[in-house]
Amino acid sequence: MFGSVMEASLAVMNELAMRIMEGGKHSVEIEVDGDLHKITAYVISKLLFGSNYKKGFEILDKLKALQHALFKATRFVGVPGSRFIPWGRNKKVWILGKEADYLIMQIINERLKCNTKGSRDDLLGLLLQEVNHDKGLTTQDVVDECKTLLLAGQDTTKLSLTWTLMLLALNPHWQDRVRAEVIQITKGAHPDINMLSEMKIMTMVLNESMRLYPPVSYTVRQAKQDTRVGNLEIPKGMSVLINILGMHEDPHLWGGPEDVYEFNPERFSNVEFSRKKSGYIPFGFGGRVCPGEKLARMEQKAILSMIVSRFSFTISPNYSHSPTSLLSIMPSNGLQLLFTLL
Numbered sequence: 001m002f003g004s005v006m007e008a009s010l011a012v013m014n015e016l017a018m019r020i021m022e023g024g025k026h027s028v029e030i031e032v033d034g035d036l037h038k039i040t041a042y043v044i045s046k047l048l049f050g051s052n053y054k055k056g057f058e059i060l061d062k063l064k065a066l067q068h069a070l071f072k073a074t075r076f077v078g079v080p081g082s083r084f085i086p087w088g089r090n091k092k093v094w095i096l097g098k099e100a101d102y103l104i105m106q107i108i109n110e111r112l113k114c115n116t117k118g119s120r121d122d123l124l125g126l127l128l129q130e131v132n133h134d135k136g137l138t139t140q141d142v143v144d145e146c147k148t149l150l151l152a153g154q155d156t157t158k159l160s161l162t163w164t165l166m167l168l169a170l171n172p173h174w175q176d177r178v179r180a181e182v183i184q185i186t187k188g189a190h191p192d193i194n195m196l197s198e199m200k201i202m203t204m205v206l207n208e209s210m211r212l213y214p215p216v217s218y219t220v221r222q223a224k225q226d227t228r229v230g231n232l233e234i235p236k237g238m239s240v241l242i243n244i245l246g247m248h249e250d251p252h253l254w255g256g257p258e259d260v261y262e263f264n265p266e267r268f269s270n271v272e273f274s275r276k277k278s279g280y281i282p283f284g285f286g287g288r289v290c291p292g293e294k295l296a297r298m299e300q301k302a303i304l305s306m307i308v309s310r311f312s313f314t315i316s317p318n319y320s321h322s323p324t325s326l327l328s329i330m331p332s333n334g335l336q337l338l339f340t341l342l
Contacts, residue, residue, distance in 0.1 A: 002193050005299050008042040009306045010190070017310065020341045027338040029316045032165055036158045039303055044153035047295070048146060050122035052107045056150060059103045063151045066096040067326070104143045123149065149292070156215035157296045159328050160282075161303060162335050163213035164206060167263050168308075169315045169337055174265060178202050179308040186309065196301040204265035206300050210282035211254070212263065215296075217245045217325045219284055244281055245329070253279040313337045 012035050020028045045056025069092045111128065127142045168175040181201045182191070219242050227234040234240060247253070254260045254267065283290035290296070307313075316336035324332040 002298065002302065004043050004046045005039070005302045006190060006306075008039040009303050012038050013306050013310055016339065017341055020339060027314075027340040029318065029336055030313075030339050032162060032335050032337055033158070036161050036303070037154075040154045040158045040161075040299065043299060044150055044157075046122075047153070048123045048149055049107060050125070052110075052124075055103060055107055059100055059147075060150055060154060062096055062100040062103065063147055064155075066093060066100065067151065067155075069093045069096060100147060101143050104146050105139075108139065108142065152290075153292050153295070155328055157299050159330055160206070160210055160213070160215050160296070161300055162331065163329070164209040164300070164304065165307070165313065165337060166315070166319075166331075166335055167209050167212070168205070169313050171263055172314070174205055174263075175308065175312070178205055178304070179312075182305045182309050186305070188309075191302060191305045193298070196298060196305070199301055199305065201265070202301055202304060204268040206297070206304070207268040207280075207282075208263060208265040211248045211267070211280060212261070213323070213329050214244045214248055214282045216282075216284070216327055217329050218243050218327070221288075245325075247279050247281065250279060310342055311339045312342060313339045 016030065016035060019030075041057055041060055042053065045053040045060070049056045107124065108128065111125075124142070124146060127145060130137055131139055131142060168178065178199075178201055181199055185191070185195050185198050220239050221242060222239050223234045223236055225236050227236075249260050251257050251260045255262075255264075283293040283296070314337065316338050319336045320333045322332045323329050
């Protein structure tokens with residue numbers, strides 16, 4: 001999987017370098033969403049579908065549109081029967097969902113037809129091996145799991161890198177420190193998987209970035225039994241929304257009312273972090289912690305190391321800071337940076 005990350009990153013970095021050189025300018029404005037999307041979409045599609053990875057791009061586009069339609073439709077939550085009315089956004093959600101299912105089923109049927117469902121080269125192959133209708137795992141379950149893995153695996157990594165680049169552009173001292181660490185460890189070569197584990201400053205920066213802009217701003221848990229938290233009674237079956245962003249901005253855990261909003265990676269030095277880790281859950285926690293955490297952290301480090309070793313970057317005057325939260329926190333106006341080739 002690391003090879004896919006490096007392959008996609010190198011292709012995008014070379015393309016970015018060509019754009020700067022062809023422009024003949026000192027720096028070029030880049031909307032980073034497009035480039036990060038190319039890398040992360042390739043990686044998760046390759047991981048999930050293997051040689052069928054190009055189909056993953058089309059499915060991902062459908063899921064992105066579905067995600068936006070779903071959140072727009074939430075204004076009707078609580079209106080009895082509203083989800084069954086085939087109007088406007090409800091109809092659009094239904095159509096997009098069916099289209100995504102159809103595309104995934106095409107890949108599954110091709111494998112079943114060729115008798116290659118047992119391939120262990122990708123996650124889909126592993127999932128198909130576990131299909132057993134008698135035991136409860138159906139083909140539709142596999143389709144649903146593919147949709148979850150594809151969307152969550154791409155979107156969260158892309159957004160965490162987007163905010164990290166913004167913070168490094170605003171804090172050139174930390175950008176220089178990350179770059180110096182990467183150059184010292186890689187000695188000018190492309191990083192390998194072992195080198196990434198040595199990048200302590202980069203780890204601190206990424207952790208602080210995900211504290212301020214967590215990949216998922218909230219999560220939901222359901223009480224399996226009657227529970228008491230302080231003076232609050234939570235009955236069995238009740239869903240509880242856990243405000244991850246609120247925990248990450250709690251001044252009792254992260255500093256005073258002013259300092260808590262400051263970008264300060266030093267919070268994540270080993271001693272300091274050990275005191276606060278219970279209030280830091282960018283990938284969730286417990287038995288349902290994000291299964292893709294290790295992949296996401298590896299992607300973050302590999303992509304960021306490739307960027308800082310070849311480019312310096314600052315905030316474009318065209319950038320307008322406007323974070324918006326659906327499930328993830330995203331820049332509603334995009335992120336425009338001025339890239340300079342080193």
